[in-house]
Amino acid sequence: MKDRTEIEYGRYKIIAGTLNGNIKAVALFGKSKIDEAQGQSIDSVIVKIKEILDRIERERASQRRAPHIGTVEEYKEAIEHISMSSAERLMITSHAISVDRKMTAAELAKAGEYDSYSTANSIYGTLAKKIGNWIGLAAKDSEIRSNDVTFTFYLAEGEYNDADNWVWIMHPEVHEALSLLNMV
Template identity: 40%
Template sequence: MIYPQKHSLTSDDKEMALLKAKAWVDAEQKRRSQQRRLSHIGTQEEYVAALKAMNLSDKKRAMLVAHKNAPERRLSAEQLAHAAGWANHSTANLHYGNLAHDIAFYIGLVATKKDRSASTYALGEYDESTSEWIMHEEVANALETLNIT
């Protein structure tokens, strides 16, 4: 979970201080989740914080940039692989999925499915009719904010 600002809580009693801290974390989590369009999609602010905290490899950065710049932010797994310089989509699926998982975990997003691939929905929605991933607007805007182009 991300909390970029420092907050001080004072109390003479350790247990009371811990209760105050837990109450603050719960309130902050509720505030953040209320700002989300859906439970598995972060806000632009959350994606900015998560991406700032990550050490993106050149290949992951290339996939994100290609996805953001694609028409209607739509790319197939094969196109993501090509953007990163890989020969097949399996490698892209693994690395893009791991990136999405790390971002989802950092932000505290709820997965829409129970399997490991569900984390990818933190970055976009899958269109089965075209076999393309559609990057969430919040992710694209965060990339713009960070000048990841």
């Protein structure tokens, strides 16, 4: 391909250039071709392919039950593509197999082999942020701190239990994605 241009567009890669006298752009997700466009200039084919990708993303977003919760397929794709530390993997799989998919921050800390629940909150929140950003989820405001977001809402909802401890309840979509990936 002559005059080749590569750009990252969200989680996609766009490759544009001239091939056999035609100006084309192709959108890739990982190694999979999503779509292609042709046009009169490299700029015009990049605009066209971005419009196609934006339409695909709007369709995906319309399948979600809430702006901060992905679909099973989106979680599956994200978990397959992001890198996870051993502690993150222990925490998310322990959460998935816990009774009713519920865990406190202290229980998540223990699952990740940490002494501090605040460290566990940070690690699990970072994992949630990686997954949510990969999918393109909308951040949800913290229910405890004003002017702050809590990325863990990408993976779970929270509530106080009878002992006044915050409990994270994993979204069923995350659990199902982990099951499909044979992680639980």
